[in-house]
Amino acid sequence: MKLHVQIKMNEALFLRDPESSELGKNILKHSIQLIHKSGFEAFTFKKLAEDIGTTEAGIYRYFENKHKLLLYLTAWYWGWLEFQISFHTNNIDDPTVKLKRIITLLATAVEDDEQTNYINESLLHQIIISEGSKAFLTKQVEEDNKQHFFKPYKDLCAVVGNIILECNLAYKYPRSLASTIVEMAHFQNFFMNNLPSLTDFGNTKEESEIISFLNDLVFAGLNKS
Amino acid sequence: MKLHVQIKMNEALFLRDPESSELGKNILKHSIQLIHKSGFEAFTFKKLAEDIGTTEAGIYRYFENKHKLLLYLTAWYWGWLEFQISFHTNNIDDPTVKLKRIITLLATAVEDDEQTNYINESLLHQIIISEGSKAFLTKQVEEDNKQHFFKPYKDLCAVVGNIILECNLAYKYPRSLASTIVEMAHFQNFFMNNLPSLTDFGNTKEESEIISFLNDLVFAGLNKS
DNA sequence: TTTTTATAATAGTATTACTATCATTCAAAA
């Protein structure tokens, strides 16, 4: 039995549900490929349309603009990751072990999970590392937030924050530590590969080292106070 | 006696040195105002030209494109901040005290320092918080890095990393901890003001709390190992 | 005075980010 993960998406993110048609799925699939290849700035609906073999207008029937598409992809990713996390930590009782497991999941390159053939999770993970912050680093954050576009991200951070609290009820900054872990799992990866002198892993470029760093950072903080 | 801080800029960042003319200084001044007001995405050289009262072509004589201008502004900011840090920690011997001082400087809103009347450091600080990451989160990071456009940022992180080492010679991740501190000083500020549930400071919105969080995070990590 | 240099004024191009219209297909409802 293969359980099919269906991430429930905020309907305000799209005009027409991309998961409801072949064209829609192609939009998701090819946008991931294109953004991964050329970056979000160079990515346009025209290029995407050419890539798919449809027209620009066709894409616009699904997504209002490329920012909404990025919001969609990031929301999908965080939703998917939260599921992965809950799945892989399901049977773990010790919150410390749980938190370590989560750090590993956050900082490890994901392999494409064949469940959803129109979404390449591995590429999407890399997109989130380099482009993810651009989803909220805009003048419209407030509006986008009011429409709950960041809910999956905030939910995931809340999950992590709660486990942090379970590890140490007296710890004063569970939410900030959670967002720090999540952001740094990605940033240290980006730095390691692109600006290596900003990390201690420039030589090996091993994700395992990011994991060690985060574990060290987190558990020192939690055990102290 | 007023000492005039002159940040030495990488000449490959501009076509004509903006600090060498009135128009150039106006470009810096008004670009900071405009980017702060409307965000980097909505910012165009046309609007900037209208704002200054010159023409688009006039701007292009100074900067190749808006990405270079952003690189210039971020490089200026990090150079300026490194000077501020070295100035304000100059006479401090104890590395722990020094590091705390740096964390405070990183996380505190700067007041406009009248030295350079064409650069509003306070606005620039806010720009770095919301737009700074976009300087390196691009497909051209590698090229830009080869041209040393991120040197001021990397230098600052190196300074912080070295002080971390002074605090604890056995600590294994001084560079990564340094970049974490620098990034989080900004991200936690952005989150606090825009996505408050990702932090523990949503109610008070006090920078002092970010400082406490970072101090706690850093010194727990350093004293443990 | 001549020459250089910076700027202003104007024009023009390719691409981007859309919106609108109309014809076609194909499946479901009447």
Add this chain to the structure above:
DNA sequence: TTTTGAATGATAGTAATACTATTATAAAAA
């Protein structure tokens, strides 16, 4: 079976963006 309607394809068109080029003019340096 016909009708309807929803999704798509094809084509156009517009305003704004991201530039480049040309010429004239004014100010500063030689």
